[in-house]
Amino acid sequence: MAILRTFGFRYNIIIVFICFLNVALHLIILSNLEYHRDELLYFSLGQHPDFGYNSVPPMIGWLAWILQHIFGYSLFAVRILPALMSGVFIILVARMAEELGGSDYAQVLAAVGMTVTGFGLRTFGLFQPVHIDLFFWTLCILLIIRFINSKEDKYLIFFGIAAGLSLLNKYLIGLLFAGFLVIIPFTVYRSVFRNKKFWIGIIAGFLLFLPNLIWQFINGLPVINHIGELARTQLMNVGRLTFLAEQLMHPGVASVLTIAGLLYLLFNKETVRYRFLGILVIFIVGTLMLLRGKSYYTIGIYPFLIAAGAVSFGKKLKWTWSRILLPVLIILLTIPLSPVAIPIFKSEKLVKYFNKLETAYGIDIGRRFEDNSIHSLPQDYADMLGWKELTALANEAWQKIPDKKAAFIYCENYGQAGAITIIGKKYKLPEAVSFNESFIYWFPEKFDPDIISMVYINDEPGEDIQQLFRKITKIGSITNPDARE
Numbered sequence: 001m002a003i004l005r006t007f008g009f010r011y012n013i014i015i016v017f018i019c020f021l022n023v024a025l026h027l028i029i030l031s032n033l034e035y036h037r038d039e040l041l042y043f044s045l046g047q048h049p050d051f052g053y054n055s056v057p058p059m060i061g062w063l064a065w066i067l068q069h070i071f072g073y074s075l076f077a078v079r080i081l082p083a084l085m086s087g088v089f090i091i092l093v094a095r096m097a098e099e100l101g102g103s104d105y106a107q108v109l110a111a112v113g114m115t116v117t118g119f120g121l122r123t124f125g126l127f128q129p130v131h132i133d134l135f136f137w138t139l140c141i142l143l144i145i146r147f148i149n150s151k152e153d154k155y156l157i158f159f160g161i162a163a164g165l166s167l168l169n170k171y172l173i174g175l176l177f178a179g180f181l182v183i184i185p186f187t188v189y190r191s192v193f194r195n196k197k198f199w200i201g202i203i204a205g206f207l208l209f210l211p212n213l214i215w216q217f218i219n220g221l222p223v224i225n226h227i228g229e230l231a232r233t234q235l236m237n238v239g240r241l242t243f244l245a246e247q248l249m250h251p252g253v254a255s256v257l258t259i260a261g262l263l264y265l266l267f268n269k270e271t272v273r274y275r276f277l278g279i280l281v282i283f284i285v286g287t288l289m290l291l292r293g294k295s296y297y298t299i300g301i302y303p304f305l306i307a308a309g310a311v312s313f314g315k316k317l318k319w320t321w322s323r324i325l326l327p328v329l330i331i332l333l334t335i336p337l338s339p340v341a342i343p344i345f346k347s348e349k350l351v352k353y354f355n356k357l358e359t360a361y362g363i364d365i366g367r368r369f370e371d372n373s374i375h376s377l378p379q380d381y382a383d384m385l386g387w388k389e390l391t392a393l394a395n396e397a398w399q400k401i402p403d404k405k406a407a408f409i410y411c412e413n414y415g416q417a418g419a420i421t422i423i424g425k426k427y428k429l430p431e432a433v434s435f436n437e438s439f440i441y442w443f444p445e446k447f448d449p450d451i452i453s454m455v456y457i458n459d460e461p462g463e464d465i466q467q468l469f470r471k472i473t474k475i476g477s478i479t480n481p482d483a484r485e
Contacts, residue, residue, distance in 0.1 A: 012104075015094050018111045019087035025342075026083035026125050030075055032343045033384035037484070039078050039127045040387065040418025041437055043068070047421060052215035054438040055226040059169040060129045073425045082131045086124035089131075089303070090114060092138050096307040097314075099145045100274070105323055106314030109257070112327040113306045116334040118252040118341035119299040122380070125342055129170045130299075136166035136173055137300030141277065144180075148189070148273055153197035160201020164208030171223060172297060179283045187276045219441075246295035247285065249365075251302055252341065253333045257309030258302055264312035271308075281305065340365050340378075347385055347482055351376050376482050386483030387419040390457065394420055395427040397455045397475040406449045408433055412458035415485060420457070432457075 035043075045053055046064025053061060063081060071077030090111045097110035114120055123131045140162050147155035166173045184190055192198050216223060248255045265271050265278030281301045288297050317323045338344055339353050354377060357363040366378030375382055394409060401407045409424075411417035411434045420432035433443050456465060461472060478485055 014108050015090065015111050018108075018115055019090045022086040022090055022115055022124070023083050026079065026086055027076075029125070029342065029344055030079045030083070032346050033381060034387050035075060035078060035384065035419070035423065036126050036128075036380065037383040037387075037415035037418070040422050041414045042127055042129070043073070043078055044414075044418045044421045045438060047431065048438075048442055050215070050441075051211040052219065052222075054222045054440070056129055057168045057171065057212050058215075059132065059165075060127075063132075064127075073422050078127045078422075079125065082124045082127055085131050085135060086120070089120075089124070089135060089138070092135070092142065093303045093307055096138065096142050096145065096304060097310050099142060099149060100308055100311045101270070102307070102311035103314045105317075106310045109313060109327055110307045110310035112330060113254040113257045113310060114303060116252060116330055117250070117254045117302065117306070118337075119250040119296060119302065121338070121341040123299070126380075130296075133166070133170040133173060134300060134303065136162060136169060137176060138303045140166065140173070140176065141304045144277070145274065153195060156192065156195060156198045157201040157204065160198070160203070160205040161208065162205075163201075164205030167205075167209045168212055173300065175284055175287060176280075176300065179280045179287075183276050183280055183283065189276070240289050240292070243289050243292070243295045244285075247298060250296060250299055251306070252337065253330050254302075254306055256330070257313070258305040259309070260312045261305035261308030261310075264308050265305075268312070270315075274308075277304070343381060343384070347377070347381070347480075350381060351482060354378070375484070379484065382482060382484035383415070386478040386480050386485045387415070387423060389478050389480065390416060390485065391419050391423040391427070391429070393476040393478075394424065394455055394457060395429060398427075398429055400473075400475075401453045401455070403452065404430075406447075406451055407453040407455070408444075408447070408451060409455040410434065410457065411439075412436065414439060416457045 042056070042060045043064045045056075045061030046066075046068045049058070049061050049065045051058050067077050067081060071080060093114045094107040094111045097107045102110065120134075123134055140159060143155050143159040143162060147153075147159070163173075163177055184192065251258045262278055262281060265274055265281070271278075281304075284301055285298055287293075313326060317326065339350060343350060345353065354365070357365060364374075366380075377385075398404070398407075398409065409420050409430060409432045411420060411432045414434065414437035417432040417434040417436065417439045420429055424430075424432070431442070433439065435443065454469070465472065
């Protein structure tokens, strides 16, 4: 028993080390590129905490408000939360492996597998609702497993509360709950619908989500318009075969664990009580494929599959050398492709890396944008360039305006508006106005005094600008050819 306790302690130390490694990695590379376009939007929401926004529920705005009041508006302020969450998440995935019956080795393998995933590296490197969404998907599934294992009704209440909180962060997780409602009536767990604690949890979750639901109706259900715009401009370009192929790309080398995990859940006699969760995975992937969802919409199921796969390998691998070899191989095979998932280099070196992938190995990864055009960098990286230059140019223009009370800064899209609002704090610029995204809610109804000057940020001045203003002076434009803007 003493030996077992010693080994258990050693494994716990390894998992804690992996946690700190995740956090350190994301903090070390956080300034290799600039703010992401979406980060600028989501951090701007913190200037106007509310019960809802144009395309997302309110939680990300609340978190932005908290971070701004603690850390300010720097890149560190924007990325400290997802970096810390990367460490917390490792513990969550290891705990899930343990709950599925995994040994200490399985827990470490799950932690290693989660660390090297492309989606994990990318998700926890950016301030977006996605990293919180990933946390809630995994937490909700873990609570269901805990209920199955313990038969304790309190986990049904915890599940309901977690569900309500998760819907305050991202609506996509509703697909997980829909899957539960569709599949559970055909399982031995159908009696849960007669459990009072289940309905208490549902009511608690609904009450938590209710303020955002009310906000949506008051504001004309903007989420419906957002989904429609996505379908028209982006989802129409999603191919179903490509969608399926990318289910292997997002986990990267850890796909060996996700595939093993799904097979283990569906066909192993030891996992009969969890089998419906494997069917739930197929339901989610199939539904998103049919609806032409973006391929990364499925990432919420991967941590669960990684944990299940780690348990499967933990039971099959008996020899010490094989147990060491598997995680070592996963790590070594991931390192050469890591720049695809996370910007471990500055932009110039990233461009060279992707060019070499194509010219030397015939691999072209990620450089096709949502509009099907090809560029020097993947879209996420191109969206992390040019914003500081844009804000500096806007400041140069702003300083040329003699009467700043009779002027404002207008931006055509939310990335530009977010840059002025967040990076512009450095120059004491006013908050930008825009008709794009949630900025439309904050557009002044009246200007007092009347406007006589405007800083206009857009690709091309529209005809209305030519008609409204007597004099137009071009100040500059972004010079970085790799920037998407």
